[in-house]
Amino acid sequence: MSVTKDTYCKNSFNIERLTKQDIQDVIGLSDQLGWDYSAEELELILQTGYLYGHKNENGKVISTAAIFPYGTTLASLGTVMVDPGCRGMGIGTAITKKCINMFPNTPVTLVSTDQGKPLYQKLGFKTVGTLYKLIANKYQNRQSPADDSYIIHPIRKEDIKEILRLDRQAFGADRAVFLKHRITQARFSAVLKNPTGEMVGFALGIQNPEMLVIGPVIAPGPLMAGWLIHEIAGKYQGTLRIDVPSEHQALLDSLFCSGFETVNQPPVMLLNGDRLPSRHLLFAIAAQAYG
Known part of the structure; x- marks a missing residue:
């Protein structure tokens, strides 16, 4: 039986809760995508939310997502990143589900990129506003x-x-x-x-x-x-x-x-x-x- 790219990903890459030891990897992923996360900002994310990621067979972080619970009434999803070479594997969906499933009955808000919007819509998110x-x-x-x-x-x-x-x-x-x-x-x-x-x-x-x-x-x-x-x-x-x-x-x-x-x-x-x-x-x- 042939092994698809998506199946290989799901079988080989585990989701882990990331720590300070992963910060430089996450900065590298951010740089790849043209984002600007700093070590200080990532430390704040680790202190105030839950940051998860996939790692490949070499231990390199290839995806991230974070969720921030605000009491029991709202949570915010952010820092959703996937290595460009690993897209199309279901990684983005898996890491997003990991975060939102932590708070299954809580409203979760996010600010979407154009690229991410179809994924979020499939997961049940609705557009409720716009930012400038x-x-x-x-x-x-x-x-x-x-x-x-x-x-x-x-x-x-x-x-x-x-x-x-x-x-x-x-x-x-x-x-x-x-x-x-x-x-x-x-x-x-x-x-x-x-x-x-x-x-x-x-x-x-x-x-x-x-x-x-x-x-x-x-x-x-x-x-x-x-x-x-x-x-x-x-x-x-x-x-x-x-x-x-x-x-x-x-x-x-x-x-x-x-x-x-x-x-x-x-x-x-x-x-x-x-x-x-x-x-x-x-x-x-x-x-x-x-x-």
Whole structure:
């Protein structure tokens, strides 16, 4: 009996939970695909989620997928990568199923690539929204200065509890474990307090090998979201990235005027549900892997 490529894969390549010892392999796979995962980012993934991968007969990582549980109400799927030489073997399907089967009754969200969308649709994911992936090679502030009665300052230790509360409200799930690590990782941060001293928003700026990624951005409205974004963007010389849900058109218009351009409009997909929680306060996501 002949052995097909798909059968060989399923019989020979095991799915393993990846560890720090696999980080360089995963970076190599990321580089192959033109992605930009760093060692620091992969360590965060290992600390806050479950990262799985296939390894070939030589022990090399040839696929990855990660899932991040946020309490019991939502999980996010990301970091789905397959070595180009191993596509068509069922690896992508197997590694994705491994992750989503960990939380069989939990809504799972993801941001899809064009290439991955047919796979996710076959597994039952539905498109529930769209993101604008924006890049600015030269940021030019067109945002009006913040109201002097509001206060913006970097995140302090005493702000964490309130940040976690705001994030639960804006994101619709509890991702405290992830966010605490993300705050530690941030190169820049900002909180926004109203005239009575109440925190009403925050934003982070995360350095990766290629650029500064701004997000999450949580605020009461687009004007204040713009204040927070400028507080971070104005401190950085270099390429900026931000991922904004398509429903925030007013903020998008402001960012286009400040030098941001649309690179892609990936779909947001959901399994085990028809819609995401209301996210009118979430003006930019943390990153596509994390939801």
